[in-house]
Amino acid sequence: MAPPYHADQIGSLMRPQALLTARAHLQDSSHIYDTISEATIHEAEQNAIDWAVQKQLDLGIRPICSGEYGRHIFYGGFFETLEGMTLHPELPIPDAFRTDFPTTTKIASMGINTRPGIVCTGPVRWKGSAYMAEWKMLRRSLPEEKWKECKITMPAPSFEHIQLKSGTAVTKESGYANDEAFFADLAKAYAAEIKALYAEGLRNIQIDDPNMTYFCSQQFLDGCKKDGTDTDALLDLYLEAQNNLLREVRELEGLQTGVHLCRGNFGSRHFVSGSYDKIAQKLFNDTLYDTFYLEFDDRERQGSFEPLQHLPRGKSVVLGLVSTKTVAMERKEELKKLMMDAAEIVAVGQGVSKEEALGSLALSPQCGFSSSSLGHGEGMTMEKMWEKLCLVSSTAKEVWQDA
Structure with missing residues (x-):
């Protein structure tokens, strides 16, 4: 199956x-999650989104995105709107988090000793759309x-759970007997959100799950071992949490669902390294996603394309070969060569021709250009950002005539 766009x-x-x-005035840690409601800010968000939409139309960039201009950070705006979820603005590092969790150890090395997080303190219920305002600003x-050419992103169901110390993400007061029951209700909340957006015309949802790559990181795996956590069972828990929500929405005709994995985009920093081979077979075959957005801008950090041999027919991979961490421009011919190399791996794994395998691939940047309001690649400018997105588009047009 071809991905929604060959240039993404x-x-x-x-x-x-x-x-x-x-x-x-909202850059302190208590406002990383989007709990604010100020008319002047919403007006600035709308003006910025209008500008970004027009720029994407002018440059022929698809899918059309809001830039996440309605959020301070990519995972903001959802968990904090749910009944039963409680924001803690200053959880202590490292006490509240998993041992040697890559994100918090990196943050601690910068002299930061607290981080906000959201824990489950009661039955999880959807109270109303979290992203409807952003969607309506995008389509306006x-x-x-x-x-149908637009896309909205959402954080993964496991985003809060994976970082918090075992047993703390879901409190006893919540009433849940186990994590499976919590994720079952969380899936219903996700489904209600997606169905509301779908009813208003949205057809492309991307779930952002950068922490899934932590299962490729020896640091994370060793930290879990110290905590007595079975990482195989934990991975299965999170994959099933994603499937729970996907089952709830699979009857929605024409809905595209994809999941994005990366290694962090905190300025020009990354959080983890390690090949996808530790998770590829389960990720590709045991989840119901149509499309997988995978970071591949640095093969020394992410490993080779070999894990793509596990991609089954009927699913697609968007290769993040263009870096948002550096202003250096990739060479078009090198990008085309890498796409062909990846297609060859997929072809062998599926037993199809390289041309057919190429049809299930696409090209994109490895991450967003500003996962938070203040975080972007060192030296990155607006001009360079649009140049890189245009490079993705023009390269894809040369590889796939319909891009």
Whole structure:
């Protein structure tokens, strides 16, 4: 199956200065999650989204995204809207988190000793759409026939759970007997959100799950071992949590669902290294996703394309070969060669021709350009960002004539 677009993007864009100025007083840790409601900020968000949409239309960049301009950070705006989920602005590092958790150890090395997080303190219920305002701001300046060319991102169900110390993400007060029961209700909340957006015309949802690559990291695996955590069982728990929500929405005709995995995009830093071979077979074959967005901009950090041999027919992979961490421009011919190398691996694994395998691949940046309001690659500029997105588009047009 062909991916939604052979030239794709991950969702976040660098914020215009006017938006950063409007949100300047909300940069402390208590506002990483989006619990604010100020008319002047929403006006700045709408103006920024209108500008970004027009820029994408002018440059022919698809899918059309909001840039995540309605959020301070990519995972903001969902968990904090659910009944039964409680925000803790300053959880202590390392006490509240898993042993040697890559994100918190990196943050601690920078002198930061707390991090916000959200824990389950009661039955999880959807109270109303978290991202409807963002979706309506995104589609506002588009004719209805172009709504299907848009994409909205959401954080993975496991995002909070994976980072918190075992047994703390779901409290005894929540009433849940186990994690499976918690994730079952969380899936219903996700499904309600997706169905609400679908009813208003959205057809492309990307679930962002950067922490899934932590199962490729020896540091994370060793930390879990110290905590007495079975990482095979934990991975299965998270994959099933994703399948729970996908089963709830699979009757929605024309809905595209994909999952994005990366190694962190904290400025020009990454959090983990390790090949996808530790998770590829289960990820590709045991989940119900149509499309997998995988970071591959640094094969020394992410390993070779060999894990793509496990991709089954009927699913697609978007290869993140263009880096958002550096301003250096990739060479088009090298990108095309890498796409052919990846297609050859897929072809061997599926027993098909390289041309057929190539049809199930796409090209994108390895991550968004600004996963948080203030985080982007060292030296990255708006001009360079659009240049890189245009490089993705023009390269794809030469590889796939229909891109």
